[in-house]
Amino acid sequence: MSPQADARAGVGERSEEEGPAGRGPDSSAYSLAGSRADSPAPVRAGSRSGLRAASRPGRWWVAGAVLLVAWSLWGSGIGREPVLNPPGWPSLRSFFAAALSPDLSADFLRRTLDATLVTIAFSLLGTVLAVLTGLVGGVLMSEAWWQRGGRAPGRGAPVRGPRSRAPGWLLTRIALGIPRGIHEAVWGIILLVILGRDPLVGILALAIPFGVITAKVYAEIIDETPPGPYDALITAGAGRLLAFVYATLPRIWGDLLAYGFYRFDCALRSAVILGMIGAGGLGFELITAFQGLAYERMWTLIYALIALGWLFDRWSASLRHPGRARWKRTSLLLGAALTVGSLLYLRPDLARLVSARTWERAGAMLADAIPPSLPSTWADLLGDAAATVQMSVLAIVVGSGIGVVAAFLGVHQVGDGPVRAAVAALCRVLLLTIRAISPPVWALLLLFVVLPGPLPGALALGLYNAGVLGRLFTEVLETMDRRPVLSLQLLGAGRITTFVYGVLPLVAGRFTAYALYRWEIAIRETVVVGVVGAGGLGRVLESQRASFDYSGMLTVVIALLLLSLLVDLASASARRAWR
Amino acid sequence: MSAAEPPALQLDGVTVRYGTRTVLDASFTVDPGEKVALVGPSGAGKSTALGLANGSITPSSGTVTTLGTDLGVASRRRMRTVRARIGTVHQRLDLIGPLAAIHNVNAGRLGHWGLWRSLASLVRPLEVETAHAAMSRLGIEELAATRTERLSGGEQQRVALARIIVQDPALVLADEPISSLDPQRARVVMGLLADVVGEGDRALLVSLHDFDIARGMCDRVIGLRQGRIAFDLPAPEVTDQHRDELYRLPA
16 A cells, blocks of 8 residues: 555544645655755855755744744743642542552443443444545545536546646635534534434534545545546446446545544544533543542543554554455444444434424524624633643644654564563553543543643643654654664664664654644644633633533634634644755 | 785675575685675675675674674674774665755764764764865765755765765775666766775775676676675686676576
């Protein structure tokens, strides 16, 4: 599989979003494509200053990043005001102490199993709906579908211009940015108001943003497929749909399926978060156990989450291998059976979708929400927005820092001694564990010992992202070309020198790209730590929901959208500058 | 060349086995300043011989002595000192793509510089004059600040050779440096390599497919076939018959 397809299939934990497909770190960024023609003008040899400038092409970006991090640190209040809450330490200690004694009573195990099934059912139904949306939407959004639509057959190969030049491209991106800019949790909060308490809320909260993302990725897959066979059928007089089903679909089937599985993996994590805001399942049980200070029970649930994550990780990894057609078919059948089972298990009340009451509530909510109103003052809104950005920045700094260390310790190579192998295994288990504890749970735990504000949120997101980034970094290290490093060793360079001259430059680009990519996701995830009280716009949103202030909510949602758009733009241009 | 100077490289009863397969079973010596070509079909053990010379491959039996040091018993530190005096041109160059060309050239000094000087050089290149002199000899001084991965294949080849110049090694190992080049470019690269190696008293061990180049450039030609030495002759004595014999497919 090409690196790109691999990234798209994303499997495991590439990212909660599209996976770095297409525009992500794995695509052409690190190829040798940059021919002399587009390389910067050679700097005159003798000039030392020229040398220094050119060896750091992204000087302004580095300066900007340093400033951003400094500003975020300042915002966290470290060194300016008390941030720790020492009386909470014993509680945190007893939480971690309980890790070794999870509640394994038959009664609670049954409850955990039930909650696990609920979480799986939500994720599965949400994913299936998202994939169906993605299929229809992906075809409709693909250039291949439209560009040849009005073309007389047989007039040569259609020309596909770069997408960026197509009219309305920016508008399309913004329109698509709205559903995916709003975190699943916010969709959950909104849908809860409209639909009332029903499994539908959880399913739709997953299906709406995931559906749009899936459609976008599917459209990319369709457009990347060589059009020959499709064109041939069109030329032979077949309709577009028929030509698509016969000529294109069979060739991209594997990619579509792999991405669907990856989406499911993301859905599992999101379902836990949705559970916390009332959808039920493992998230709900976690919150209940936390409120009852039943740490042993929390650990039972966390172990269930780890097992679940590991299981589906294995499953999707097994589907990544080429071949194994039979296993893929079996997986699909299994998925279909599970979907039906999930429907029967959750019994969502589909009638609610069209009932008069729903429309009434939706109408009332809209009437209340428009025009949007300021939650308090502009200054407050800007302050909360700033805190949100600071939170996301610190989260990525913390996450990358821990992630890099964990990756270098956790990388496993042929010929490692037993000690090294044990350290690597331990690191991987740790990464898996901190990934399994979702950000809101981390936030709740940190709120024992850190006073509310951006800091606990940043740390919670940071820890979670350390789990994700650590794993991504490990993959980079394991797949890197080690020959240049060996060539340095053969020059007699020492260990540290080899590392700094060889390993670091070779992986820094992809590390940065992944960190920036996670930043885009972190800014959206600030909501879920805010909801439990960690600060930022998420916290505002939660208090507005509690007081039915829909017009205020609309303002905050718009602010969140703008922020995530801003971060997307900053991250994308930083990635471009790095190339 | 003083009589006391040890051979640049000595393989003494060396075998390399993977499982039951013997990929190399050979003994030969390269004197200081001597240019030796290794020729032979793919899989004859040429790369293995070169790997033994710089210690990246450990022999199953026998001893490898490079620049007077028995690599089999050399301490880690000793190994580094020896390696600092061996210049290797890899088949695929193996430069650090994201670093500027000058850092890749200066990497030749890493075995001589201590840790701190090496790190400092990444921030502000050290010994720039030496590096520039080397690069301008190869006609790439303009590219010092360009990221290496943006250079063309030919330019990267020159960066690798400039690295050898600044490293100033006593022994140069080159593993099929021209196998992926067309005849025209192969001549140019071999000319540059000869130029780089020619100065001082550097020994050269180069693996090649092209007999004419081997005969024209080297003092001695060693023919390898299925891991064993088929012939080891002064260059003028090597004939086309030797070549045909060496490349004959096994019946």
